[in-house]
Amino acid sequence: MATDVISLIKEDHRDVESLFERLKAMPENRPALLAELAAKFVAHSEGEEDEVYPVLAKRRPEEKEEVHHGAEEHHEAEEMISRLLETDPDGPEFDTLLRELVEAVTHHVEEEENDILPALEKALPFEERVQLGKAFSKRKAEVLAAPLKPRSRTKDELAHQAKERGIEGASAMTKDELAAAVKRKKQERG
Numbered sequence: 001m002a003t004d005v006i007s008l009i010k011e012d013h014r015d016v017e018s019l020f021e022r023l024k025a026m027p028e029n030r031p032a033l034l035a036e037l038a039a040k041f042v043a044h045s046e047g048e049e050d051e052v053y054p055v056l057a058k059r060r061p062e063e064k065e066e067v068h069h070g071a072e073e074h075h076e077a078e079e080m081i082s083r084l085l086e087t088d089p090d091g092p093e094f095d096t097l098l099r100e101l102v103e104a105v106t107h108h109v110e111e112e113e114n115d116i117l118p119a120l121e122k123a124l125p126f127e128e129r130v131q132l133g134k135a136f137s138k139r140k141a142e143v144l145a146a147p148l149k150p151r152s153r154t155k156d157e158l159a160h161q162a163k164e165r166g167i168e169g170a171s172a173m174t175k176d177e178l179a180a181a182v183k184r185k186k187q188e189r190g
Ligand SMILES: [Fe+2]
Pocket: 045, 048, 070, 074, 108, 112
């Protein structure tokens, strides 16, 4: 039985959740688990952004905003992964950063499974989803074979997040100021 892109994506989600559990439960194995998580997360995200999201946005223009939001969340999570990679796995900061990452990724996975994947299922017949699954897997393999490069949010993405959160004066802010304002707003809301 062929596997379609939706099953492949969900399988990756369960894999990341299991890595989160192991990261929490096995502090002594954190370096290897974090390296595995970083490589898999970036490959999965790039696979989605390069192969899956554009197909959905084309077939269902009403999903464009959701797809854009999904990519933004990938880049934000990759920023958190970069910070974790630079943090002492035995120090207290690691636990805080890991908690923030788990929260952000759990939220993203929920949105994807509740909105993006059902929309994809409606937009594409099974055969096309199988083909898309192949393209997704191929792109992931390419990213996995290349040196790890977690991305970060672009200035446009930060400006978009600032606007969504009702931050005033965003258009006059620099990239760093935008990042700081978005972070403050998030902390205010807890
Ligand atoms: Fe995603």
